[in-house]
Amino acid sequence: MFRLIHIAIDEARRGMQNNHGGPFGAVIVKDGEIIATAHNEVLSSKDPTAHAEILAIRRASQELKQFDLSDCEIYTTSQPCPMCLAAICWAGIKRIHYGTTTEEVASIGFNDSNIYRILKGEQPSEIEFMTIEREACQELLKEWENKPDKQMY
């Protein structure tokens, strides 16, 4: 649906022009109806997680009053970064329409190849991982398992 990606493009442009963040926009749609739109707000909100797709998912879940967006599709001006792609997975969204590729986005300075390297566990990583209080944390998982009224999701 060309109309929908152009709404994402307009969002991206507005956000960029207002210095809210990078040139990225997203739209979430259900049965052809727009549920949420967003643009990158990392700079204006000072929140490193405020990517267009994350904000669109948060708004769509608030609009639909459910965390399961498996009947939705996302239109995003660029291929999602690993954070946003994983968020799309957790939301259950099954179809991603995107314009520019990871490589094209990297060429203007938004490079997530390092994050992919860290996600793959490749060394050397800039991030230090250290375990702590393993037993006390394992106890939490057991409490969840034994919780009679737990809601799986």
Place this chain on the structure above:
Amino acid sequence: MFRLIHIAIDEARRGMQNNHGGPFGAVIVKDGEIIATAHNEVLSSKDPTAHAEILAIRRASQELKQFDLSDCEIYTTSQPCPMCLAAICWAGIKRIHYGTTTEEVASIGFNDSNIYRILKGEQPSEIEFMTIEREACQELLKEWENKPDKQMY
């Protein structure tokens, strides 16, 4: 710092007991001082991105009024999922202290192995990726490149 992981554990337990979400908590620290705490709120907020680490990052960035948390460390009761790990990367956090592993978390039903598979581009994927309006989206990236007052981040 055992005190800090136990604050994350207490957060996780409180969230679980109040049915806010799974048994996960996180604390963000700067120079030994607690900047933000959070527990998983996927169920209560109906937001699929409301993992403990994401909420802690959002709160810490609001508290410090900056998206760069590179002078912070995170204590989290479980190894971060790919969404949260990528968010930690974007935030610039360099040290992760965690209790239970990805495998232990998967054993109580929170399995992110499928997400890792999708992030690696392994087939078959449940998610359909489709390109659309590539040129119009490439134009956005060019506009960003040519924007005289852009702030890189």
